[in-house]
Amino acid sequence: MGNLADRIEKYLKQILEQTSEGFIILQRSELAGEFSCVPSQINYVLHTRFTVERGYLVESRRGGGGYLRIIRLGMGIEGQYQQVMRQLIGDQLSRERTNGLVDRLVEEELVTIREAAMIKCVLSGNDLGGEFKDWDVLRARLMKTILTTLSRDDLL
The missing domain is CATH 1.10.1200 (Non-ribosomal Peptide Synthetase Peptidyl Carrier Protein; Chain A)
Incomplete structure (x- = not known):
């Protein structure tokens, strides 16, 4: 089924496609738990697969109440x-x-x-x-x- 990074990327993209807001907010630790991996693996996927060049903005706040916000940028005319x-x-x-x-x-x-x-x-x-x-x-x-x-x- 591909490597872990591929599976995490696919999962996040599916969630983004299902939302009407154009962004998702997740907890890094919960996502890491779902994939049975360390949070640094989530960071790796975000830094390599969800870049601005690929059309995403990622906001991250660490700590107990930390979160990840992944925003998909629009591509329309002058998007x-x-x-x-x-x-x-x-x-x-x-x-x-x-x-x-x-x-x-x-x-x-x-x-x-x-x-x-x-x-x-x-x-x-x-x-x-x-x-x-x-x-x-x-x-x-x-x-x-x-x-x-x-x-x-x-x-x-």
């Missing part, structure tokens, strides 16, 4: 996700963060798998050789342009 991503991309964007973002665009059916492969290929920087020094800066600018283009409703 929250595009706005947040343009802000969080900043001046530089790593290849790993780019791939997570492009995967989310596929998941939301804003781009096809083929388009995603082209975007990843172009933004990888593999064909630029060793002379180009500011690839993360260029990648950030290009990704912001892609997000802006996807949010326009006057495309041909």
